[in-house]
Every structure is written in C-alpha cells, then in structure tokens.
Amino acid sequence: MKICIACGMPMKTSQDFATGDEKKDYCIHCARTDGTMQSYNEKxxxxxxxxxxxxxxxxxxxxxxAKGMLSKLPAWRD
Ligand SMILES: [Zn+2]
Structure with a gap:
C-alpha cells in the first residue's frame, strides 16, 4: 500500500490518489484542482x-x- 508523500495518508483505492491515478505519489487532498501537487506552504x-x-x-x-508532522514526510524531508 502506498502512503501519500506529502501528508502521510494511506492510499487504498484509486479514488484516494490525485486525479485517480495510482502512479501518483500523493493523494487527492494534496493535489490542486489541476492535479499537480500542492506546495509546502499550501500544505x-x-x-x-x-x-x-x-x-x-x-x-x-x-x-x-503541522511543521513537525510535515518534516517527517518524504516530500518535505529536506
Ligand atoms: Zn496527501
């Protein structure tokens, strides 16, 4: 099972993925309306x-x- 790199949410079904695309590494909640991933500040x-x-x-x-939580996630670890 994949976990969203930007918020840590488990993504179980295609509906959990951004734009319903299971190849994406981030979830629907971390996608903008155009399907791209939100920035750190937006998140x-x-x-x-x-x-x-x-x-x-x-x-x-x-x-x-929130900063503490985000700092543990792969998308923002650096
Ligand atoms: Zn997410």
Whole structure:
C-alpha cells in the first residue's frame, strides 16, 4: 500500500490518489484542482487549518505541530 508523500495518508483505492491515478505519489487532498501537487506552504496552511478545526489549538501552536508532522514526510524531508 502506498502512503501519500506529502501528508502521510494511506492510499487504498484509486479514488484516494490525485486525479485517480495510482502512479501518483500523493493523494487527492494534496493535489490542486489541476492535479499537480500542492506546495509546502499550501500544505502547511491547510494542515494548520485542519488542526485548528479538529483540535481547537491556537493557530501558532497548530502551525508548529503541522511543521513537525510535515518534516517527517518524504516530500518535505529536506
Ligand atoms: Zn496527501
């Protein structure tokens, strides 16, 4: 099973992949509407928003948590 290189989500079916293409290394949530992968900043912003919404954290706290999560993923490891 593949894991999205940009957010770590397991991709089980073709619907989980960007544009439904199982050759892609990133998931539907990490793709822009044109099918290309989102940038680090776009991903950081959406993940920060997600953490604020789901965990009710302060934006600054959520952003550093998001940075920590992203830093472990292959797309952003450098
Ligand atoms: Zn993803």
């Amino acid at each position: 950081l912003e959406s993940m920060t928003g997600f953490i604020v919404k789901t965990q009710g954290l302060d934006v600054n706290v959520a952003q550093s948590a």
